[in-house]
Amino acid sequence: MRSHYCGDINTSHVGEEVTLVGWVNRRRDLGGVIFLDLRDREGLLQVVYDPDLEDVFATASKLRNEFCVQVKGLVRNRPQSQVNAGMRTGEVEVLGKDLTIVNAAAPLPLNMDDHQTNSEEARLKYRYLDLRRPEMNQRLIFRSKVTAAVRRFMDTQGFLDIETPMLTRATPEGARDYLVPSRTHSDKFFALPQSPQLFKQLLMMSGFDRYYQIVKCFRDEDLRADRQPEFTQIDIETSFMSADQVMAKTEELVVSLFDELLDVQLGKFPKMSYADAMRRFGSDKPDLRNPLELVDVADLVKDVEFKVFAGPANDAKGRVAVICVPGGASLSRKQIDGYGKYVEVYGARGLAWMKINDASAGFDGVQSPIAKFLSPEVVVELLARVNAKDGDIIFFGADKANVVTDALGALRLKLGEDLGLTEDSWKPLWVVDFPMFEEVDGQFHALHHPFTAPRDMTPEELAADPANAISNAYDMVLNGCELGGGSVRIHDQAMQAQVFKLLGISDEEAQEKFGFLLEALRYGTPPHAGLAFGLDRMIMLMTGASSIRDVMAFPKTTTAACPLTDAPGFANPEQLQELGIELLKKASQDSEEV
CATH class of the missing domain: 3.30.1360.30 (GAD-like domain)
Incomplete structure (x- = not known):
């Protein structure tokens, strides 16, 4: 239906007949001449209709914003006085010769101009319209360019793209799991993965020494501007590489992304200890601007x-x-x-x-x-x-x-x-030397996750002084935002068992939840390390968006709901019966205790 995208038309096409499809961004009737701003994913292009072609002109007179149309016409230079230097296609226009209304548009429930004042709820409910706006359109196109660049880089560095399961079992990642009932295993549940952590470690044990994946992860937690119940990670794991080598390689990846896509040179990333970051800046992700x-x-x-x-x-x-x-x-x-x-x-x-x-x-x-x-x-x-x-x-x-x-x-x-003290610049760094544990009410908790290795300690030394243990972990921080976090993993069964013990996980619980991992650690597990980037957060920073919702196609609200599809919804009673699930009504908050 098209020969070109609107945003791609330039002076090299002058004199050509083109066929375009897209949406009416704006129609202007100047008393005898109709101007259309036609929009597709690549940009805007001005189309002019003269009254000489009566039927075509009459059709153009019927158009309203967001009508989906097909345009055929001749590319020509704009008059010098009408050149729009602020528009990618501002030197040319199309003289319309034919016009087909592919689909009309009802009155719009959203304001679609550059200064939209739509509520967040309305934008998510009519997301398919919100995504037509050039600002949102360009963010998703940019996101696609980032993931394509990541894949190119990882491929040239010998990394293999390997998928890991979406149906797994619960792991202690620090947030609630989304549970999925199993029909074939009565009374049992899968969990959607909070990260591919254990599977990528198992891949290292399998000999795939350079793995990556751009993967969906799920966490049922309270949301903020930079949190969503489902989000995307650039997940990386390596064998036989030190922490410094992993940091160097992933730093190279991020530097290449900013250079290629933003023409920004980040330079070398300084390193700062967790203790220094907290002491000097009051944060483990300091904004050095x-x-x-x-x-x-x-x-x-x-x-x-x-x-x-x-x-x-x-x-x-x-x-x-x-x-x-x-x-x-x-x-x-x-x-x-x-x-x-x-x-x-x-x-x-x-x-x-x-x-x-x-x-x-x-x-x-x-x-x-x-x-x-x-x-x-x-x-x-x-x-x-x-x-x-x-x-x-x-x-x-x-x-x-x-x-x-x-x-x-x-x-x-x-x-x-x-006070306007924060510079308009890019300030990356690595934060390293995190405590292995944090102690809350006499109980140790892993500051990163329970598969992170301590730095230069034996299991016996760790058991003797866990409060002062330093983990072999590292976070990449940019402008006060954690882009990614990683660590050297535990590859020794005795060390992993000791960490479980310090975290209050009994031998029985460890065997029940992580028996497969402890078993795998017995068979020549190589030293391995990795890192995961938050893709949504990275795109948010790179595009200057204020929320990760503005760089995701179909995000949830801050209450983890989807106004577009009205999800979550009620389950079919027959399905619940088949799964052996009975719903219990929660007691009203207003009811008296008995």
Whole structure:
């Protein structure tokens, strides 16, 4: 039905007869001449209809936005005065010779122009219309280009694209599984995979030493702007490669993607330890475009009479830290109080501050409600430590270490955004040397996953000091967003059994859930390591979208629902009976307890 895409027509086609199909983006009737902006996936093209062809002109007069049409006509140069330099096809137009309405469009439930104000619910309900908008259209085309580039790169590096099962069993990945009842195995369930983790490890045991897969994963968890119940990973696993080698290879992949598709040179990625990232930036995925840093000052205030500072400063689990904000002294009291409210969300009980009017005057040059609690010597040392300048403001955090780190880390990002301190650039890095475990209420939990190997430890050494064990793991971070995470995996059965034990997984439970893995580890398992990128998150960053929903064809809402298909829906009672499933009605929240 077409000879060319609209967006591909240029001056080289002048004088040619072309056949185009697409949608009416806009129709303009200028009193005797009708102009159409015809749109397809490759862009817009202006079509002109003169009244000389009466039947064709009459058909053009009937068109409305989003009519699906076929156009036949002659490509010609636009008059010089009408050239549109901001349009890919702005130097040419098509003189329409024929016009067929392939399908008319009813009045639209969405605003389709460049300044659409549609609700998120409406955009998802009429997603097939929303995806016609050039902005959304180009994001999905860009996504396709990224996956094609990934496949080309992985193929040239000797990686094999191998599919892993969608129906598996539950694994302890840190989120709820989507369960699938089995008809042929009464009372049993499959789980949709949260990742292909165990299967890709098994592939390494099978001798496929370089594997990758662009794969769907599923997690039944609370959603945010960068989370969806189903998402896509670029999954990579290797044998006989060290952590440094895996990082180098995957860094090369990402550098090539940005170079090829965005003409952006990321350069070499610096490495930063988890401990440094948390101490300096309050986050394990620091945004290095923001120049603000957290600075510890507990040693300066441990002897002051102000217990709000002295208490945490003398507590092994406490922390006192500050952020010095250039030019922040211009903030109003209302703005400062607003930041105080902001950090309360992260457990902070307040936000002390100090404005620097004259740094050279020391104590006499500062303005702060807490200055009276600090000696002149402490103030002078504080100003020197943070290199405070005239017109700066210092914000203080004093509490349990995790509260101060979380609160000031979040405040740092908000200040950077609000005050325009965050650079418009790309700042990648590797975060390494993560703790192996985090302890919650006396129970260890894997910081990454239970198949991550510790760095330079035997099973006996790990058992003796698990709290201080460092994992052989690494996260790729870009502009404050975790692009991907990976690790060296455990390839020794004794080490894997020891990790299960430390995580409170009994021998019986380990055998029941992971017996196949423990068995496989007995038969010459090679050392292996890998990494998985969040494809949706990467595309979101590369296209400047604010949510991964805007780079997915058919995403869910924040409640994991699909307005387009009205999913999830009720199951057929006959199917439930066949599966041996009986639904229990949840008690009303308003009902009284009995």
